[in-house]
Amino acid sequence: MSNAPNKKVKRVTHKPTTRQQQIRYAKRKKSLRRRRIRNRLIVLGGSVLILWAIVSLVVHLLTPAPTTTKKTTTTTDTSNYPAVTVCVDPGHGGYDGGNIMADGTSEKDVTLKYAKTFGKYLKQMNPNIKIVYTRTSDTISWPEDEVEDLKDRVKIADKANADYFISFHVDSNIDDSSLNSYSFYVRGNDAVSTAIAKKIHTNLKKAGWNYDYSIQDVSTYPLYVITEQKNRPSMLYEVGYGSNLDQAKALQKTKNINKIAKAAAKAYHDYILKHDSK
Ligand SMILES: [Zn+2]
Incomplete structure (x- = not known):
């Protein structure tokens, strides 16, 4: 269905008219801005977390596994030493x-x-x-x-x-x-x-x-x-x-x-x- 040229389309206007509307409009604008900032922060935080996870994984893969070192305390057997x-x-x-x-x-x-x-x-x-x-x-x-x-x-x-x-x-x-x-x-x-x-x-x-x-x-x-x-x-x-x-x-x-x-x-x-x- 095509729009008939004669049909009056009601244009939704956001322009506030009354004082009350002006206040409401300002509040909405403010809250929208806040939401935008919050969303950006969430995206940024997420990116940092993902980056950190990648770096950790790379570091973990590159670090050699700790080898279990044997204790090298050499105890000399003196039991047969001369009893002079x-x-x-x-x-x-x-x-x-x-x-x-x-x-x-x-x-x-x-x-x-x-x-x-x-x-x-x-x-x-x-x-x-x-x-x-x-x-x-x-x-x-x-x-x-x-x-x-x-x-x-x-x-x-x-x-x-x-x-x-x-x-x-x-x-x-x-x-x-x-x-x-x-x-x-x-x-x-x-x-x-x-x-x-x-x-x-x-x-x-x-x-x-x-x-x-x-x-x-x-x-x-x-x-x-x-x-x-x-x-x-x-x-x-x-x-x-x-x-x-x-x-x-x-x-x-x-x-x-x-x-x-x-x-x-x-x-x-x-x-x-x-x-x-x-
Ligand atoms: Zn002496």
Whole structure:
């Protein structure tokens, strides 16, 4: 059906006429605008959500799946480690203070720290090792007599049937305060202690303790605690010079005590593991 030209089509006009209509018209316009803004916001929000979902999916696909990492705690089986006995002797003690170091500290207090730290490390490395100390504090079990003192230290090692003996000391030279080396005193025919002393030196160098060292034969420097040990591998270890003020201080730093004692303990541990295993 076609529109007849004569038919009057009522034109709908939105133009407000009365005041009331004007108000209604303004309200409608306002609400329409609001609806338009809301619709735009909904569309925008939706787009953002879709975009976020796409990005998340891409990121998820690109990220490698977490691999289940196995715990790599390697526990060494020490149950078969040699159950040898090591006699550890902190030099001096009690009535005998040893040298007075450049900072006024008594040698006996420093040797005790070295001996105990050495024993602690050695026991950690090999729980089967038996550590026998000649003293563990300033209290001594021997008479206040220099000869009996040394005799009793050897007796303690004998009684424990110790396989090894090590005595810790701090060297002193009041004529030359620049000395800063360390030395090992062994019997000339004690190849075991000589080998271990060399290994201690290697370990110390690795640990960054770079000083000269020497291995001395007790036939030139008689030391009762070494000469009287008969066939037992024995060494007297002078860890450094307390007469040198810088070294006296350095030798008392915990990190250096640990470094030196650990280097010595590792040398003994490696030797024992290699030669005393059945
Ligand atoms: Zn000493």
